[in-house]
Amino acid sequence: MxxxxxxxxxxxxxxxxxxxxxxxxxxxxxxxxxxxxxxxxxxxxxxxxxxxxxxxxxxxxxxxxxxxxxxxxxxxxxxxxxxxxxxxxxxxxxxxxxxxxxxxxxxxxxxxxxxxxxxxxxxxxxxxxxxxxxxxxxxxxxxxLVGPGKGDLISFAEREGARRGLSDAALGAICEVIDQIAEAHELNLRHVSRMLTRAEVMASSLQLH
Structure with missing residues (x-):
């Protein structure tokens, strides 16, 4: 296929x-x-x-x-x-x-x-x-195949973010960004994964300090 x-x-x-x-x-x-x-x-x-x-x-x-x-x-x-x-x-x-x-x-x-x-x-x-x-x-x-819509991206962020153990505040911020810019910037799963990884790194950095 x-x-x-x-x-x-x-x-x-x-x-x-x-x-x-x-x-x-x-x-x-x-x-x-x-x-x-x-x-x-x-x-x-x-x-x-x-x-x-x-x-x-x-x-x-x-x-x-x-x-x-x-x-x-x-x-x-x-x-x-x-x-x-x-x-x-x-x-x-x-x-x-x-x-x-x-x-x-x-x-x-x-x-x-x-x-x-x-x-x-x-x-x-x-x-x-x-x-x-x-x-x-x-x-x-x-x-x-077609790209995911805004709702799909938000659902993916919530599901994957929870799996990674991100805080509700971090997930809320990411979902808000997706909601505001998804259509204008043609976001995809790769972009959202990078957001989640960045949030994960920032959370880890805060814990180290």
Whole structure:
């Protein structure tokens, strides 16, 4: 599946927690850092830096055929090109792995043998679909998410603040700020989490003195 929506609404956190709650191994890949297809496909032996892809490494190391592979911000991966003009985009490298008919007998470039990769659960996130190719999108169930409203942010602040042990005064101040500026400044969960962390640090500092 592909979770598409604005930044800071919890897509990455939900994806990371999914594996823990299901009790299966998780492999995380950052689209901004791992831009080439080698991270999922691996590379052929013969090169000093050759290695199998991260999903297959997870399967082999955990002895679990159905891990969750999370690829965060897939739209930011780009398409690296070699000096010979060959492209090695992350989205393109995923095509045979996302199609069950080809994933069931996928050949690893590193081990040069076939593996059944069809049991992997893929969870991808994006902030925009504009740069992603149509063949790639056609292989995914796309869930379009919207950002939380002001009421959602206040509820989150109250719940998370109580979990962190913040005082009623601190929580009241944070909720008041959210109520006043949420719509004008397009606040998201990440902003509110930072407010809570700042309040937590300030409360801890006061206790030390």
């Amino acid at each position: 592909l979770l598409d929506g604005p930044p800071g609404i919890g897509k990455s956190v939900w994806s990371r927690e999914l594996g823990r709650h299901l009790g299966v191994p998780r492999c995380g890949i950052e689209g901004t850092a791992e831009q080439a297809s080698f991270v999922v496909n691996g590379s052929q032996r013969g090169w000093g830096s050759a290695f199998p892809g991260r999903p297959l490494q997870t399967i082999v190391q955990s002895l679990c055929a159905n891990p969750i592979v999370v690829i965060d911000e897939i739209e930011k991966a780009g398409t690296p090109t070699s000096t010979k003009g060959q492209t090695y985009g992350l989205a393109e490298g995923l095509l045979p792995l996302l199609e069950r008919s080809s994933a069931v007998a996928w050949k690893c470039p590193y081990y040069q043998v076939g593996f059944d990769m069809s049991w992997i659960s893929w969870v991808l996130t994006s902030n925009s679909l504009g740069t992603l190719p149509a063949p790639f999108l056609s292989r995914l169930e796309i869930l379009h």
